[in-house]
Amino acid sequence: MKPRLKFEHIYKAFPGVQAVRDFSLEAQSAEILALVGENGAGKSTLMNILSGAILADSGRIFLDGEEVMIDSPRRALELGITMIHQELALIPQMSVGQNIFLGREPRLSTLRAMVDWKELYRLAQQELDRLGLKISARDLVQDLTIAQRQMVEIAKALSYKARLIVLDEPTSALSEREIETLFDLMRSLRQHGVTLIFISHRLEEVFAVADRIAVMRDGQLIGVKAANEISRDEVVEMMVGRELKEFFPKANVQRGALVLSVRGLKRGKNLRGINLDLYQGEIVGVAGLVGSGRSELARAIFGADRVEAGKISLNGKEIQLHKPEDAIRLGIGFVPEDRKAQGLFLGQSVRSNIVISLLNRISQLGFIRFKLADELVEKMIRQLNIKTPSVQQRVRNLSGGNQQKVVIARWMSLNPKVLILDEPTRGVDVAAKAEIHALISKLAGQGVSILMISSELLEILGVSDRILVMREGNITAEFSRKEATQEAIMRAATGQVDNQRLSLQSQTV
Amino acid sequence: MEKTASRQAIRLFLQRYGLLLSYGLVVLVLSLLSQRFLGISNQINILRQASINAIVSIGMTLVILTGGIDLSVGSILALSAVISAALMKNGLAVPWAVLTAFAIGAGLGLINGLMITRGRIPPFIATLGMLTVARGLALMYTQGQPVTGLPPSFRYIGAGTLGSLPMPIVVAAATFIAGIILLRQTRFGEYIYAIGDNVQAARLAGVPTERVVNLVYAFSGFCAALAGLVLIARLDSAQPVIGQGYEFNAIAAVVVGGTSFSGGEGGLPGTLLGALLIETLDNGLNLLNVSALWEQVVKGVVIALALLLYKAIGR
Numbered sequence: 001m002k003p004r005l006k007f008e009h010i011y012k013a014f015p016g017v018q019a020v021r022d023f024s025l026e027a028q029s030a031e032i033l034a035l036v037g038e039n040g041a042g043k044s045t046l047m048n049i050l051s052g053a054i055l056a057d058s059g060r061i062f063l064d065g066e067e068v069m070i071d072s073p074r075r076a077l078e079l080g081i082t083m084i085h086q087e088l089a090l091i092p093q094m095s096v097g098q099n100i101f102l103g104r105e106p107r108l109s110t111l112r113a114m115v116d117w118k119e120l121y122r123l124a125q126q127e128l129d130r131l132g133l134k135i136s137a138r139d140l141v142q143d144l145t146i147a148q149r150q151m152v153e154i155a156k157a158l159s160y161k162a163r164l165i166v167l168d169e170p171t172s173a174l175s176e177r178e179i180e181t182l183f184d185l186m187r188s189l190r191q192h193g194v195t196l197i198f199i200s201h202r203l204e205e206v207f208a209v210a211d212r213i214a215v216m217r218d219g220q221l222i223g224v225k226a227a228n229e230i231s232r233d234e235v236v237e238m239m240v241g242r243e244l245k246e247f248f249p250k251a252n253v254q255r256g257a258l259v260l261s262v263r264g265l266k267r268g269k270n271l272r273g274i275n276l277d278l279y280q281g282e283i284v285g286v287a288g289l290v291g292s293g294r295s296e297l298a299r300a301i302f303g304a305d306r307v308e309a310g311k312i313s314l315n316g317k318e319i320q321l322h323k324p325e326d327a328i329r330l331g332i333g334f335v336p337e338d339r340k341a342q343g344l345f346l347g348q349s350v351r352s353n354i355v356i357s358l359l360n361r362i363s364q365l366g367f368i369r370f371k372l373a374d375e376l377v378e379k380m381i382r383q384l385n386i387k388t389p390s391v392q393q394r395v396r397n398l399s400g401g402n403q404q405k406v407v408i409a410r411w412m413s414l415n416p417k418v419l420i421l422d423e424p425t426r427g428v429d430v431a432a433k434a435e436i437h438a439l440i441s442k443l444a445g446q447g448v449s450i451l452m453i454s455s456e457l458l459e460i461l462g463v464s465d466r467i468l469v470m471r472e473g474n475i476t477a478e479f480s481r482k483e484a485t486q487e488a489i490m491r492a493a494t495g496q497v498d499n500q501r502l503s504l505q506s507q508t509v
Numbered sequence: 510m511e512k513t514a515s516r517q518a519i520r521l522f523l524q525r526y527g528l529l530l531s532y533g534l535v536v537l538v539l540s541l542l543s544q545r546f547l548g549i550s551n552q553i554n555i556l557r558q559a560s561i562n563a564i565v566s567i568g569m570t571l572v573i574l575t576g577g578i579d580l581s582v583g584s585i586l587a588l589s590a591v592i593s594a595a596l597m598k599n600g601l602a603v604p605w606a607v608l609t610a611f612a613i614g615a616g617l618g619l620i621n622g623l624m625i626t627r628g629r630i631p632p633f634i635a636t637l638g639m640l641t642v643a644r645g646l647a648l649m650y651t652q653g654q655p656v657t658g659l660p661p662s663f664r665y666i667g668a669g670t671l672g673s674l675p676m677p678i679v680v681a682a683a684t685f686i687a688g689i690i691l692l693r694q695t696r697f698g699e700y701i702y703a704i705g706d707n708v709q710a711a712r713l714a715g716v717p718t719e720r721v722v723n724l725v726y727a728f729s730g731f732c733a734a735l736a737g738l739v740l741i742a743r744l745d746s747a748q749p750v751i752g753q754g755y756e757f758n759a760i761a762a763v764v765v766g767g768t769s770f771s772g773g774e775g776g777l778p779g780t781l782l783g784a785l786l787i788e789t790l791d792n793g794l795n796l797l798n799v800s801a802l803w804e805q806v807v808k809g810v811v812i813a814l815a816l817l818l819y820k821a822i823g824r
Contacts, residue, residue: 304713328715342713345706347773356703357714359696366695410714 002065010059019045037216051083052076082157097124097137147178256280265310270296272473285464302334333411337422351391380409401432539793559788560681568732569759576772577632582733583752584643589613590737594656594747618730622723647749667742705772
């Protein structure tokens with residue numbers, strides 16, 4: 001029997017990066033194939049090629065033995081390929097039925113221009129019932145839970161006679177029970193002969209549902225194994241391509257004087273009276289689940305959000321922070337978690353992006369001293385090993401890792417006393433990640449106090465001198481570097497309930 | 510590989526100089542169709558005609574670079590012009606009247622800015638409100654009557670010449686140079702691009718976003734007032750209805766000049782070329798005796814074609 005899907009020697013390059021190289025892989029009908037790999041491994045690029053969002057530079061794709069040319073998302077749909085993204089593509093203000101038949105509504109036989117609503121809702125309900133979903137086709141999408149919306153997307157996919165469904169991180173916003181329902185649905189689809197490609201960072205889930213596991217790294221397929229023939233550790237090793245210990249280089253640093261002190265910081269339910277001390281040359285890692293108040297803590301210390309109560313002192317003096325400008329003037333830097341939305345000016349040059357916070361210091365009467373700026377920027381580019389053809393290059397054209405280095409360079413050039421990093425290595429490749437870790441360590445060695453928020457436990461454990469764990473707006477535990485273990489951190493992050501589920505996240509590499 | 514590299518070079522060239530090429534093409538065609546078109550006196554005439562719109566467009570460029578829009582420029586122009594004209598007629602010294610106009614322009618612009626930054630009103634709505642209010646005030650203040658008979662020393666900035674160059678061109682050129690320096694050499698200019706590119710990131714990078722935006726709208730109001738003074742000096746008459754629709758000419762010049770409506774991309778050289786292109790078309794169509802009824806249509810179509818041309822090749 002011909003494989004349902006076959007990639008043959010796929011290549012795809014973006015400016016400055018070979019995103020996918022020589023990728024060949026087969027997926028059978030009635031199979032759940034998991035695709036795993038670190039951020040930037042090339043999974044998304046590959047799936048975008050499959051769904052017609054972008055074109056491969058070379059290589060061939062076969063569907064049930066037939067070579068196909070997928071040059072648009074529409075074509076992919078016609079071929080029976082559907083992609084269910086992290087961000088759902090439903091229109092919240094419309095009903096479930098309208099969403100399922102968007103753009104191809106059944107028409108009245110008497111007047112072709114008019115939509116046959118009765119028929120539309122009948123057909124839509126049929127699709128929903130077939131999947132055993134307790135959702136009415138007339139419900140508005142905005143009234144559904146995220147999990148239900150995902151089910152609706154799947155129903156929509158099936159109404160297109162999908163033979164191949166790609167699920168990109170579908171569980172990231174679901175609860176334990178909803179995940180089980182989703183997996184049941186996936187299994188029943190498999191029984192009906194549908195091929196499912198499941199992309200997830202959570203290895204536990206991958207092992208729970210997938211038949212085979214394909215591992216990608218640096219745009220290449222590293223290997224495919226049946227799920228029952230490979231261990232979790234082996235998968236992790238294939239993903240990172242080396243032993244884990246190596247790439248968290250931590251220099252031993254003497255802890256100095258108290259630099260930053262936070263007392264009773266309050267803001268709604270995200271910060272419920274936080275106390276925190278940060279010493280010179282110290283790296284404090286902040287762990288916790290998404291929504292535990294980690295990012296809010298960072299933003300509050302940086303003056304980006306108003307707080308309801310609390311005191312912040314720097315070098316023993318109480319400070320008032322009304323806006324980020326105030327924090328920067330006092331020597332506090334902040335690398336935000338979403339570099340594209342909050343950190344970078346994508347259309348501007350590398351130089352502009354680096355010197356923006358520093359213009360006060362390198363200007364005379366408001367005029368920028370460009371010679372000074374260029375010297376500084378070039379020094380930063382050398383120091384951080386930023387790969388860019390020139391200081392004039394637009395940041396949009398750099399890779400994720402180099403973009404992140406540009407943001408870090410901005411703060412480094414200010415010689416901050418305190419640097420707050422929120423997910424400093426999200427979406428950067430392994431090599432850049434190691435460089436960023438080394439950089440953080442070096443900064444601490446120079447006496448900068450560092451507060452690093454991360455969802456990656458291994459990063460927290462590898463880089464930090466001290467680890468704080470947040471849950472529901474409180475700091476629930478503190479560990480020294482020696483005492484900390486993944487399990488202990490997870491217990492504190494979850495309050496021990498549901499601890500099984502959380503150990504999954506520790507596997508997110 | 511080589512082929513794509515050279516294609517990329519062509520694309521970059523067109524992206525940078527496409528507007529200049531379009532302009533060259535329009536000039537070429539017009540000079541073939543009309544012998545008078547390329548003459549020095551006609552070219553100077555075009556520059557003089559373009560200068561009022563160019564001055565307004567300089568402020569508009571800064572506004573659009575921040576990702577905003579200023580619909581009130583025509584009304585601010587009128588209000589500041591009629592008030593300073595009336596003051597001059599009542600005997601106030603010319604320098605003071607000029608400063609008053611600047612203060613009114615910049616002040617109203619600042620109010621626009623505050624409505625946007627403090628009041629969180631979208632720029633389109635805020636400046637639309639100012640458009641109506643300022644126009645209404647101009648009509649009220651003058652009772653709908655024009656103010657005529659301005660002092661000769663004042664009229665110099667609109668009707669005089671410096672060497673052989675008409676003053677409006679000199680004023681526009683000076684404003685343009687000041688604008689370029691402001692945008693490209695100063696901290697303020699960098700902040701404008703940063704805000705237009707990503708206002709959230711700008712705030713987190715310590716850019717005083719509200720202050721910059723306030724000042725940008727004040728600058729736009731100042732430019733409008735300056736254009737108004739030049740205009741009434743040339744006409745020797747300040748009517749409360751002058752400047753109607755100027756916002757659209759200015760926006761057209763900026764956008765034809767390649768500045769992106771979403772902000773953060775573009776600049777003044779493009780705007781200057783955009784203003785010139787629009788005026789050149791006006792002038793050429795006049796010379797060719799195209800009926801006034803058709804002029805607007807032809808102008809619009811030619812501008813659209815010029816843009817399409819360089820966007821299409823530039824892609």
